[in-house]
Amino acid sequence: MKKFIFGIISISFVLGQTGYEIAKMVDEKPTPKDLSNKTKMVLTNSKGKSRTNAMVSKSTDGNKKQIIWFIEPKDDKGVAFLKIEHDDKDDEMRMWLPAFKKVRRISSKKKGDSFMGSDLSYEDLSSRELDENKYNRLDDEHVDEVDCYVLEIIPKPEAKSTYTKHISWIAKDGLYGVKEESYDKRGELKKKKSFTYQKLKNYYVIKKVFVEDVQKKHTTEVTFSDVQVDTGIDENLFQEKNLKRLPHN
Numbered sequence: 610m611k612k613f614i615f616g617i618i619s620i621s622f623v624l625g626q627t628g629y630e631i632a633k634m635v636d637e638k639p640t641p642k643d644l645s646n647k648t649k650m651v652l653t654n655s656k657g658k659s660r661t662n663a664m665v666s667k668s669t670d671g672n673k674k675q676i677i678w679f680i681e682p683k684d685d686k687g688v689a690f691l692k693i694e695h696d697d698k699d700d701e702m703r704m705w706l707p708a709f710k711k712v713r714r715i716s717s718k719k720k721g722d723s724f725m726g727s728d729l730s731y732e733d734l735s736s737r738e739l740d741e742n743k744y745n746r747l748d749d750e751h752v753d754e755v756d757c758y759v760l761e762i763i764p765k766p767e768a769k770s771t772y773t774k775h776i777s778w779i780a781k782d783g784l785y786g787v788k789e790e791s792y793d794k795r796g797e798l799k800k801k802k803s804f805t806y807q808k809l810k811n812y813y814v815i816k817k818v819f820v821e822d823v824q825k826k827h828t829t830e831v832t833f834s835d836v837q838v839d840t841g842i843d844e845n846l847f848q849e850k851n852l853k854r855l856p857h858n
Contacts, residue, residue: 627744628743628745631744631760631779632742632744632762634784635779636739638784640672640812641671641809642669643667643668643670643839643840643842644667644668644669644814644836644837645665645666645840646665646833647663647665648663648665648831648832648833648834649661649831650725650831650832651829651830652726652727652827652828653827653828654826654827655825655827660682661681662681662682662725663679664678664679665677665680665856666678667842667856668842669842669844669847673693673694674692674693674847675690675691675734676689676691676692676847676852677689678852679725680855685725686855687705687853688707688725689852689855690702690703690724690852691704691705691847691851691852692734692735693847694736696738699716700717701714702720702731703849703852704852705849705852705853712849717769720735727829728822728825728828728829729818729820732771732772733820737762737768738768741764741768742762742763742764742765743762743765744760744761744763747776752788753787755780755782756781756782757778757787758778758779758781759776759777759778760776760777761774761775762774762775762776771793772791772792772793772799774791774796775791776789777789783808783813784813785804785815786804787803787804788803788804793824798824799822799824800820800822800823802818802821804817804819805817809838810839812838814833814836814838816832816833816836817830817831818831819831
């Protein structure tokens with residue numbers, strides 16, 4: 610009888626989880642100590658014309674520190690991006706532009722700007738602070754046979770977000786994002802995002818991101834290859850001086 614009662618309590622707890630509790634589970638799930646990959650980013654405009662970038666990315670601390678070097682096309686080779694997220698102050702973001710021989714600092718006021726002409730903004734590249742958003746749990750749904758929690762995520766003023774809300778579908782098994790819709794300051798749908806993950810060393814690691822700006826009719830597909838986790842990336846890598854040093858591989 611005790612086991613049966615405990616089972617009922619467990620089921621009611623799962624069914625009764627709030628949006629915040631689910632978001633907290635996602636926030637606290639294990640992530641790689643560090644991660645490196647090769648990245649291909651394909652931008653396609655409303656006329657169907659595409660442009661492809663190739664990059665090398667390295668990150669640590671749950672992607673709170675990240676450095677990206679552009680390898681292709683030739684006119685973008687050497688461009689590099691550094692991001693360092695902070696809990697108690699604005700995140701640092703810097704871009705090395707070799708053609709101008711200067712490092713451009715990206716202020717929090719520019720976080721809504723496009724990253725290298727893509728449908729990802731600088732804000733999209735940053736982690737969301739758990740307590741800087743409100744979370745409403747919506748009805749669970751299946752997406753391509755994946756059982757998902759559905760959360761409405763509303764940024765608080767301190768988030769300084771360029772969005773008014775996100776609707777996020779999160780896989781119950783794995784707690785990774787399956788898809789998301791993001792809404793602009795007018796409350797209109799701005800972006801649709803879908804995510805594909807792979808499992809490496811018991812982590813769910815992102816494999817592909819597809820973003821559609823429904824207002825501009827422009828898409829960005831980002832594919833990650835040669836993904837490596839927990840290789841012991843040196844924390845000293847994430848410094849401005851290293852933006853100018855293209856990796857050998």
